[in-house]
Amino acid sequence: MGLSILVINPNSSKKVTDNFAQILEKPDGVSFDFYTAPEAAPAEITGSETSIASEKVVLPDLKEKGLIDGYDGFLVCCYSDHPLIHSLAKLTKGHVMGIMQATLLYALSDPSITKSVIITSVSEWEPLLDKGITDFVGASSFPINKFQRTKALNTSVLSLSDPAEFEKIRAVVDSHLNGTYRDDKIDCVLLGCAGMAGLDDQLSRHFPGVKFIDSVKIGVDLLTALVRFKRYQA
Incomplete structure (x- = not known):
């Protein structure tokens, strides 16, 4: 059935x-x-x-x-x-x-992953998603050994799947991974917005060695x- x-x-x-x-x-x-x-x-x-x-x-x-x-x-x-x-x-x-819970389960269950970060749409989500991670794992503080704090693209949810926005998205992801968090050995990015569905394959081509997890x-x-x-x- x-x-x-x-x-x-x-x-x-x-x-x-x-x-x-x-x-x-x-x-x-x-x-x-x-x-x-x-x-x-x-x-x-x-x-x-x-x-x-x-x-x-x-x-x-x-x-x-x-x-x-x-x-x-x-x-x-x-x-x-x-x-x-x-x-x-x-x-x-x-x-x-x-879909957030699904990505967190994946990140915690794959032993090949060193550290993950959520990249989301707008900065208003950053503290909310960090709290969501902490609550999900049942910790009293942010689990910095497995996750780095959430970063935003500052792009509208409704524009995330537009091909014209991709170069901007790629550049911001690059600034987070190779700038802000360059010393963190992040090898997994959780695409933290339903509007980012389908961007995993495109981003993977630009960042070899990093897994991009489509939440949907x-x-x-x-x-x-x-x-x-x-x-x-x-």
């Missing part, structure tokens, strides 16, 4: 959702549906306030459309500890995962594995 995954874009920008559909490859035996938040949700999620506003629109809409019990897994595609992850998990028997791609793969494991235990 196949698995069904709902890929949730909790902002109202269909452009972001369309990009997911273009770059994702379905694992064998898995079907995807893609959801974009209604127009009442923020077009771009830039921090705590817009995350809360997003959840207040999306959760009732998922209920009204009968989607909560219709899938084996739900991937919440906002790179943060988005409140929808927790509220949705209380209402569904399906497995719920956020790894989110789908880890979520699928966890849903399958849950079936084994049933």
